[in-house]
Amino acid sequence: MTCTNKGDNVVTLTIYGIPNCDTIKKARRWLDNVGIEYRFHDYRKNGLEPGILEAWTKELGWEALLNRRGTTWRKLPEEEKSAINAERAIILMLEQPAMIRRPLLDTGSQKLLGFSEQEYSDLLL
Numbered sequence: 001m002t003c004t005n006k007g008d009n010v011v012t013l014t015i016y017g018i019p020n021c022d023t024i025k026k027a028r029r030w031l032d033n034v035g036i037e038y039r040f041h042d043y044r045k046n047g048l049e050p051g052i053l054e055a056w057t058k059e060l061g062w063e064a065l066l067n068r069r070g071t072t073w074r075k076l077p078e079e080e081k082s083a084i085n086a087e088r089a090i091i092l093m094l095e096q097p098a099m100i101r102r103p104l105l106d107t108g109s110q111k112l113l114g115f116s117e118q119e120y121s122d123l124l125l
Helices: 022-033 048-060 078-082 086-095 117-123
Strands: 002-005 007-013 016-019 041-042 105-108 111-113
Touching: 016 022, 022 117, 048 086, 048 111, 111 117
Parallel strands: 016 041
Antiparallel strands: 002 007, 016 105, 105 111
């Protein structure tokens, strides 16, 4: 089924991430189980335009987008982590897409970071 977003507008969903991420797998499984069609955008395979990431940082904030829990972040030298700012975060996320928090669900009008069944249900059902 195509998703309708509380008002019967047809919504094209895109879920951004990397396929081997456990949270991506949970989000995709949830979407599949409720029968919502979506497009999956693999950061590593399909890349990410700098303009898209910059728009996300303006909308969501670079602090929210930067995945500080992952091994890619943890492997950075301490001096690089302590000197992080918006410009450097964007460069790092473009160079190493695993540093972007996932999944990012884009309905065209709204974006959700991370996965929560409740938030997905509230937005999509």
